[in-house]
Amino acid sequence: MSVTTPTRIRVGQGSAGDPAATDAYDVVVGADLLGELPGLVAGARRVLVVSSEGLRDAGERARAVLADAGFEALLTCVPDAEAGKTAQVAASCWSELGQAGFTRSDAVVGVGGGAVTDLAGFVAATWLRGVRVVQVPTTLLAMVDAAVGGKTGINTAEGKNLVGSFHPPAGVLCDLATLATLPVRDLMAGLAEVTKTGFIADPRILELVEGDPAAATAWDSPVLRELVERSVAVKARVVTADLKESSLREILNYGHTLAHAIEQVERFTWRHGDAVSVGLVYAAELGRLAGRTPAELVDRHRAVQGLLGLPLAYRGDRWDALLTAMRRDKKTRGDLLRFVVLEDVGRPVRLEGPDEADLVEAYRRVSA
Numbered sequence: 502m503s504v505t506t507p508t509r510i511r512v513g514q515g516s517a518g519d520p521a522a523t524d525a526y527d528v529v530v531g532a533d534l535l536g537e538l539p540g541l542v543a544g545a546r547r548v549l550v551v552s553s554e555g556l557r558d559a560g561e562r563a564r565a566v567l568a569d570a571g572f573e574a575l576l577t578c579v580p581d582a583e584a585g586k587t588a589q590v591a592a593s594c595w596s597e598l599g600q601a602g603f604t605r606s607d608a609v610v611g612v613g614g615g616a617v618t619d620l621a622g623f624v625a626a627t628w629l630r631g632v633r634v635v636q637v638p639t640t641l642l643a644m645v646d647a648a649v650g651g652k653t654g655i656n657t658a659e660g661k662n663l664v665g666s667f668h669p670p671a672g673v674l675c676d677l678a679t680l681a682t683l684p685v686r687d688l689m690a691g692l693a694e695v696t697k698t699g700f701i702a703d704p705r706i707l708e709l710v711e712g713d714p715a716a717a718t719a720w721d722s723p724v725l726r727e728l729v730e731r732s733v734a735v736k737a738r739v740v741t742a743d744l745k746e747s748s749l750r751e752i753l754n755y756g757h758t759l760a761h762a763i764e765q766v767e768r769f770t771w772r773h774g775d776a777v778s779v780g781l782v783y784a785a786e787l788g789r790l791a792g793r794t795p796a797e798l799v800d801r802h803r804a805v806q807g808l809l810g811l812p813l814a815y816r817g818d819r820w821d822a823l824l825t826a827m828r829r830d831k832k833t834r835g836d837l838l839r840f841v842v843l844e845d846v847g848r849p850v851r852l853e854g855p856d857e858a859d860l861v862e863a864y865r866r867v868s869a
């Protein structure tokens with residue numbers, strides 16, 4: 502593949518004179534990156550690699566690299582996807598750490614999709630009130646979103662991501678070659694987050710997709726590599742400025758208000774990226790109705806996501822359930838629904854408490 506030297510993108514601010522005293526870390530994008538793992542956990546004696554059943558080989562490769570470097574390296578494989586993001590699974594990881602005598606200076610490595618990196622981050626955040634975690638994301642969504650930024654969490658019976666903590670990783674290794682085995686539908690779903698990033702902050706992302714949509718879905722293309730690097734760079738900038746989602750970080754939720762509601766109404770049988778794709782078109786239509794978003798920009802949402810084969814519409818008979826779900830969203834404050842809308846590419850603004858008539862009309866426009 503065309504990947505040569507890895508690209509390093511810094512997240513967080515290093516303090517002059519003592520960079521180790523900060524939460525800053527690098528997201529590395531490239532291939533064959535496992536050789537960087539030992540350096541990232543230096544000082545630890547024991548390392549627990551958390552991976553999932555379907556990714557046992559990838560987890561074992563990471564464990565072997567650490568064992569070869571002299572660490573006492575253990576591997577645990579949790580159930581795939583959301584089945585691994587539970588309190589019971591977290592508790593089984595804590596037991597492993599306890600039985601192996603993990604101390605404050607030991608470390609956890611997450612190898613997998615966003616579900617695994619969320620769980621591994623959460624386990625690391627809570628063991629002895631926080632040990633180091635290194636993330637090795639293996640899906641596009643985890644590379645550009647879940648593994649970057651330090652949000653960790655698990656689900657409860659009442660909903661997704663209700664329990665969690667902010668716990669920045671010590672490093673993130675995005676090995677593009679791991680995407681070779683990712684089903685193309687999952688790759689495409691990750692691209693919904695990539696286009697979101699383009700709309701909120703980086704027009705070049707949109708041009709890359711428009712210029713060669715087929716290359717955007719090929720794991721070994723330089724186009725996909727640039728899309729990953731640019732998306733990570735935007736997320737890095739935003740979370741560096743706003744670690745805990747007080748204000749700027751909100752722009753990353755562009756398209757997500759409706760997307761989360763669709764996921765809930767569909768009981769999480771929709772891929773997150775597919776729901777985000779519809780949510781982006783919805784937010785664009787809402788912005789247009791509120792007099793903020795130009796019509797051509799709304800059309801561009803449909804064009805770009807259409808080129809990637811992402812869904813642009815959702816069934817038209819679910820408004821009451823969607824509205825109820827949006828009102829319950831974690832990010833709703835009081836009774837006011839909050840959206841991010843665009844005045845232009847790269848110019849997101851907050852739209853608070855939009856007219857109910859606009860909400861309904863925007864839904865009509867994204868109804869299949």
Ligand SMILES: NC(=O)c1ccc[n+]([C@@H]2O[C@H](COP(=O)([O-])OP(=O)(O)OC[C@H]3O[C@@H](n4cnc5c(N)ncnc54)[C@H](O)[C@@H]3O)[C@@H](O)[C@H]2O)c1
Pocket residue numbers: 553555556581582583586613614615616617619639640641642643646647648649650651652653654661662679680681682683684687773
């Ligand atoms: N912490 C955050 O900021 C953040 C942001 C976005 C999403 N998330 C979370 O991320 C999760 C979704 O992540 P996801 O889309 O990566 O899904 P996922 O982790 O559920 O992975 C999807 C499926 O792909 C499999 N898989 C992973 N890598 C593979 C590979 N290289 N080859 C073949 N199969 C592979 C997994 O085993 C799983 O079955 C959700 O739980 C969501 O809440 C967190």
